[in-house]
Amino acid sequence: xxxxxxxxxxxxxxxLLFVIGLLGVLTRKNILIIFMSIELMLNxxxxxxxxFGTSLNSMAGQIFAIFVIALAAAxxxxxxxxxxxxxxxxxxxxxxxxxxxxx
Amino acid sequence: MGAATNARQGALYHQGCFQAxxxxxxxxCVTGAEIVFYFLSAVAVLMAIGVVFAxxxxxxxxxxxxxxxxxxxxxxxxxxxxLAAVQVIVYTGAILVVFLFVVMLVRxxxxxxxxxxxxxxxxxxxxxxLGLFGEIATVIATGVVRGQQGLITSQxxxxxxxxxxxxxxxxxxxxxxxxxxxxxxxxxxTIAAIVLGLPERFATPIIGRSxxxxxxxxxxxxxxxxxxxxxxxxxxxxxxxxxxxTVDVEHAAEKQRRPGVQTVVRD
Numbered sequence: 001x002x003x004x005x006x007x008x009x010x011x012x013x014x015x016l017l018f019v020i021g022l023l024g025v026l027t028r029k030n031i032l033i034i035f036m037s038i039e040l041m042l043n044x045x046x047x048x049x050x051x052f053g054t055s056l057n058s059m060a061g062q063i064f065a066i067f068v069i070a071l072a073a074a075x076x077x078x079x080x081x082x083x084x085x086x087x088x089x090x091x092x093x094x095x096x097x098x099x100x101x102x103x
Numbered sequence: 104m105g106a107a108t109n110a111r112q113g114a115l116y117h118q119g120c121f122q123a124x125x126x127x128x129x130x131x132c133v134t135g136a137e138i139v140f141y142f143l144s145a146v147a148v149l150m151a152i153g154v155v156f157a158x159x160x161x162x163x164x165x166x167x168x169x170x171x172x173x174x175x176x177x178x179x180x181x182x183x184x185x186l187a188a189v190q191v192i193v194y195t196g197a198i199l200v201v202f203l204f205v206v207m208l209v210r211x212x213x214x215x216x217x218x219x220x221x222x223x224x225x226x227x228x229x230x231x232x233l234g235l236f237g238e239i240a241t242v243i244a245t246g247v248v249r250g251q252q253g254l255i256t257s258q259x260x261x262x263x264x265x266x267x268x269x270x271x272x273x274x275x276x277x278x279x280x281x282x283x284x285x286x287x288x289x290x291x292x293t294i295a296a297i298v299l300g301l302p303e304r305f306a307t308p309i310i311g312r313s314x315x316x317x318x319x320x321x322x323x324x325x326x327x328x329x330x331x332x333x334x335x336x337x338x339x340x341x342x343x344x345x346x347x348x349t350v351d352v353e354h355a356a357e358k359q360r361r362p363g364v365q366t367v368v369r370d
Contacts, residue, residue, distance in 0.1 A: 004137070005137055009140060009144075010177070011239075012240070012243060013144045015239040015243065016148050016151075017147065017151050018235075019233075019235055020152055022232050022235060023155055026227075026228035026231065026232065030160060032202070032205065032206060033160060036154055036164065039198065050178060050181045051181055052250070054181045055248065056250040056252055057255050057256050058253030058255055059253070059270065062185070062266075063273055065183070069193055070285045071285070071288065072198065073289065073292075074288050074289050074291075076198045077295070077296040080204075080205045080296075084205060084208060087209040087210065091210075
């Protein structure tokens with residue numbers, strides 16, 4: 001170690017962030033926090049993609065990361081709209097209390 | 104450059120040690136990029152833990168902002184300057200602002216978590232999470248990247264004018280179709296978000312609501328007339344302010360604010 005940054009450095013950071021996001025999705029019940037954890041996981045994957053792209057002298061990793069960011073934006077727009085409707089109709093953002101498709 | 108020449112194969116950075124860099128015990132040296140990387144990752148990971156374990160969703164969102172800014176710094180270290188800018192603009196600028204908007208729009212009494220995970224669920228989650236990290240760490244430690252080396256070296260990128268120019272050349276030639284599909288997905292998502300955000304009276308007229316709201320924002324001053332028209336009932340005359348239920352503005356506003364309270368029974 002100590003001789004420059006290798007691919008492993010970035011992959012380890014990516015894995016750490018991904019696992020933290022996964023723990024958030026699995027342990028929390030607030031749907032807002034779950035969404036933030038999903039964004040965290042998407043970002044961790046972006047780090048992996050860009051690190052692999054850079055290490056292989058390819059641009060494809062960065063292009064993929066752009067698409068991931070675009071789809072994350074679309075997902076956030078729809079997901080947050082759903083959260084608003086959920087809080088309007090069921091008076092909570094707790095995922096365990098939402099167990100039926102219609103009232 | 105002496106220390107960099109014996110850098111192990113696959114090092115992303117072949118930079119020489121800084122003259123003032125601290126020599127470590129192995130005989131190598133700590134480069135500036137490495138110090139920056141460790142700082143950025145430490146802050147990013149700590150803030151990510153904060154996102155997951157903070158009680159208050161607003162705190163979580165602010166922790167997430169700091170995480171994303173640090174990840175943008177990591178992107179710069181990887182030579183992806185354009186993506187670092189996109190990260191700051193799209194994630195911290197747009198997505199996180201929408202998150203904070205939603206946190207503000209959801210009524211504060213709804214924000215609390217009614218139930219916490221059961222003990223069993225928490226244990227299983229931690230086992231799954233740590234197990235996954237163990238697997239990934241094993242792969243990172245033992246795996247070998249078998250990829251075809253591409254042609255886009257850093258010299259090549261510098262030749263076309265920089266990272267942004269290089270991405271543009273690929274995005275608008277080789278990846279043009281995915282790019283257009285992504286724009287279509289964004290359009291559909293925008294329409295879906297607008298439809299989801301429509302007020303309920305545009306989606307399904309509420310039958311049998313007797314309370315009207317007197318509102319300065321409404322074109323007719325009250326939505327009572329408007330609703331009767333929507334239901335096919337002849338429009339009511341001018342609102343008689345002497346009627347107690349129409350002047351009870353506070354109560355009406357309360358009812359309006361909680362449409363879930365009035366359950367509409369249909370067969």
